[in-house]
Every structure is written in structure tokens, then in C-alpha cells.
Ligand SMILES: *[C@@H]1O[C@H](CO)[C@@H](O)[C@H](O)[C@H]1NC(C)=O
């Protein structure tokens with residue numbers, strides 16, 4: 001209702017300003033990642049309205065799920081679609097697969113007026129923890145997708161790139177000027193860089209100051225943020241006051257050594273998690289501090305010491321994802337600026353004006369019944385060993401990452417922890433009665449058991465499509481889970 005808001009504003013003045021949200025626009029170089037590794041994914045229509053309400057005009061996806069991509073038709077929002085790593089091999093070896101992929105996942109959507117800008121071929125395929133599994137296939141897959149795009153006549157509109165983790169480059173001295181690409185992937189990266197240059201595509205890199213703090217003991221706290229409180233580090237004649245700039249410029253030096261100092265660079269992921277970190281840095285107030293500095297940096301378009309001007313950046317991430325792999329750490333499930341259900345966690349002003357304001361949350365989200373599953377209260381009866389066993393079982397099959405040291409639910413006693421785990425299990429399984437039994441130890445309650453910072457969530461209603469359900473089974477793993485899902489499917493059919 002922009003006109004009504006405007007009318008009220010002119011008459012009554014600024015006091016009413018807060019009630020009138022007429023899609024203020026975000027910084028133009030700002031985009032967001034929308035990952036789908038949630039047991040209960042948000043509906044595309046709700047997410048798109050939320051993006052519009054926050055003025056966000058760019059989104060990065062990790063696959064090309066057609067229900068999601070098609071929801072962007074006619075919105076004008078710029079979309080990056082992804083090809084997951086497990087599809088690279090096929091596409092690298094047979095150009096016909098690349099052509100099929102483009103036909104089904106690009107041509108069709110362009111015809112429906114989806115504004116697809118980039119294809120991210122693979123995701124952090126050169127990560128050292130993948131042991132080189134995707135090293136040989138990434139570049140050939142990019143080439144085949146590019147050829148397929150050219151053949152279909154989309155090569156001017158849609159560009160091909162691949163998101164790289166910042167561990168593809170390194171510096172022996174830790175100074176940006178010694179930056180170079182890792183030896184084990186050097187030839188592949190060289191091919192990719194020259195491919196990007198030939199096709200006028202940007203190098204996409206993911207940069208995480210949080211991980212510097214998490215992984216490097218004694219890393220100076222202030223250097224992870226952007227508020228100029230850090231002791232600057234000097235590299236030749238250049239001063240660095242935050243690790244983001246230093247990291248980004250390390251990449252520039254690495255590119256320079258390959259002969260491409262001016263290649264476009266796009267930051268595919270940057271963000272800060274809010275839970276799941278035993279060192280205590282992943283908390284909402286730190287995320288707020290990080291994003292506040294980042295928004296200011298993006299708004300003033302200064303770039304880094306070696307790269308002036310605005311840099312396109314995609315924030316990671318929109319929502320918490322409760323079935324994301326926690327191999328790198330429990331914080332992996334807590335990257336959301338918004339919670340799993342689209343409620344904002346902290347203040348951030350996407351417009352870059354630096355106001356203390358909350359982002360606009362998701363509207364029209366449907367929740368399951370207002371009920372929770374907890375340990376029966378006859379506390380003395382429970383043997384400590386039994387409780388620990390059952391806790392382990394529930395947590396193997398649901399997300400318990402908030403129970404860790406220095407996390408939001410760390411203050412619960414053993415019985416409270418068991419209750420938390422029971423509820424996570426129960427909610428993940430759509431509040432099925434069978435999921436709140438645990439050998440008769442569990443019971444359903446109507447009063448919210450949340451305590452302090454520890455939130456006992458109620459899951460949202462999700463549209464069970466077979467694809468999503470399969471994904472949930474894969475990620476949660478375990479025979480019992482598969483059995484439960486089979487049971488649910490049978491019961492519903
Ligand atoms: C299109 O993308 C989807 C989602 O990523 C994928 O499952 C499908 O296999 C792709 N289509 C083709 C023909 O490769």
C-alpha cells in the first residue's frame with residue numbers, strides 16, 4: 001500500500017514511518033544465498049515476498065529445482081542457479097548431458113521470464129576435504145555448459161562460473177602480496193581463470209572472516225570485523241584493517257600472477273553464524289556487528305585496497321538449514337540471517353543507511369500445532385545412563401547443534417537436554433504421535449518449554465514433495481529414519 005503509506009506519512013509525520021514498509025531497496029550490489037538443506041523448506045512464494053519486502057533483488061540457489069526457480073518468473077529478481085558437485089562428472093564427460101541440463105534448467109525458465117544471470121557449476125569443488133574428487137571434472141563441465149548455452153543462444157544473457165572456497169589460494173607469509181593458487185589445483189584453476197576471462201564471467205569466491213576466527217587460535221578478534229578497531233597489518237605500502245580485504249586482495253595477487261589482474265570478482269558467500277560454536281563467537285550480537293560493518297562497506301562502494309568500486313556480494317545465508325552437513329562444525333546449521341521459519345534474528349539494514357532496524361520477516365508462514373514433545377516430568381525415575389542413551393539416539397536423528405558448549409541451549413541440565421532432543425525429533429517428524437514415545441519416556445505438552453536463549457521450536461508446515469522427502473532421508477541417515485518415513489508415507493497413502 002505505498003500510496004496510503006505515503007499519504008499517512010505526509011500528514012502524520014515520521015512517527016508512522018515504522019508502520020509503513022514499502023519495499024525499501026537494498027544496496028544494489030547485495031544478494032542472498034538461499035540454501036535448501038532444511039527438513040522443512042520455506043515455500044518459494046513466501047520467500048520471494050520476503051525478498052521483495054527487504055528490497056533484495058539478487059538470489060543465489062544451490063541447484064535448479066524447477067519449482068523454486070520458476071517461482072521467480074516475472075519478479076525481475078536476478079537468479080544464480082547451481083549444478084551440484086555430484087552432477088559434474090556426467091556433464092564433464094558427455095556434452096549431451098550439458099545440453100539436456102541447459103534445456104531443462106535454463107531455456108525453459110528463460111521462456112517463463114525468470115531472470116537467470118549466472119550458472120554456478122559445482123560448489124567449492126576444490127575444497128581440500130573433497131580429496132580432489134571433483135578437481136578433474138569442474139573445468140570440463142564448465143566448458144560443456146558454456147557450449148550448450150551458446151548452442152541454445154543464451155550465452156550473452158547467462159554466464160558460467162564456479163564458486164571457489166577461499167582455500168584455493170594461499171600465502172606463505174600470510175600477506176596478500178604473496179598470494180598464489182594452491183599447487184595441487186594450479187593447472188585446473190589456470191584453465192578456469194582463462195575461461196572466465198574469455199567469456200566475460202566473474203571469478204566467484206566465498207570469504208568467511210568467521211572461519212579465520214574459528215580455525216586460527218589467537219586470531220585477533222577485531223580483524224574479523226569491519227569497524228576499524230583492529231591493529232592494521234601492513235603489506236608493502238598497503239594497510240589492511242580487516243581480514244576480508246586481506247583475503248580478497250590475496251586473490252587479486254594470485255590472479256595477477258596468472259596474468260589476469262583485472263578479472264571480475266564476485267563474492268558468492270559471506271556471512272556470520274549465530275549458534276553452534278564452542279568458541280563462543282557465533283552469537284547474534286557478533287553477527288549483527290559483522291553485517292553492520294559489511295553493509296556500510298558495501299554502501300560506500302570503496303571495495304578493497306587493490307580493487308576499488310562496488311563488489312557484488314551474496315550474503316550467506318537467508319535461513320538456518322537443519323540438515324546441512326556439520327562436518328566443518330555445528331555452526332553450519334546456523335548461518336541464517338533469519339531463523340528456519342523466516343523470523344529475523346538480529347538487526348541489519350540492507351539499504352546500507354546504517355539504521356538500527358530489523359529486516360522484514362516472512363509473512364504467511366504456516367506452523368504445525370502449538371505443541372512440544374518433552375521428557376515426562378517424573379524425574380527421579382530416570383536413570384542417567386538411560387537418559388544419555390536416549391539423548392544420543394534422538395540427536396542422531398534430529399538437529400541438536402544448539403546443545404553444545406557455548407551454544408544457545410548449553411544451560412539446560414541433562415533432563416532439559418533430553419527434552420530438547422525429544423522435541424527436535426518430534427518436530428522434524430511433523431509431530432507424528434509415534435515420534436513422541438521414546439519407550440514411554442516422552443509426552444506431548446501444550447506449554448512452551450523454551451528457556452532463556454534456548455528456543456524449543458515448532459516446525460512449519462511443509463509441502464511434502466517426494467524430492468524433498470528423499471533429501472531429508474539421505475541427510476539424516478539411518479535405517480530407523482528411513483523406516484519412519486516409510487511408515488509415514490504408508491500411513492498417509
Ligand atoms: C535440472 O536441475 C535439477 C535440479 O538441480 C536436476 O535434478 C536435474 O537433473 C536437471 N536436469 C537435467 C536434464 O540434468
Ligand SMILES: *[C@@H]1O[C@H](CO)[C@@H](O)[C@H](O)[C@H]1NC(C)=O
Nearest residue numbers: 127128129130131132133134
Ligand atoms: C577424504 O579423505 C579422508 C581421509 O582419508 C576421509 O576421511 C574422507 O572421508 C575423504 N572425503 C571424501 C569426500 O572422499
Ligand SMILES: *[C@@H]1O[C@H](CO)[C@@H](O)[C@H](O)[C@H]1NC(C)=O
Nearest residue numbers: 277278279280281405406407
Ligand atoms: C566459551 O566462550 C567464551 C567467550 O568467547 C570463552 O572464553 C570460553 O573459553 C568458551 N568456552 C569453551 C568451552 O570453549
Ligand SMILES: *[C@@H]1O[C@H](CO)[C@@H](O)[C@H](O)[C@H]1NC(C)=O
Nearest residue numbers: 043067462463464465466467
Ligand atoms: C506443493 O508443491 C507442488 C510442487 O511440488 C506445487 O505444485 C503445489 O502448488 C504446492 N502446494 C501448495 C499448497 O503450496
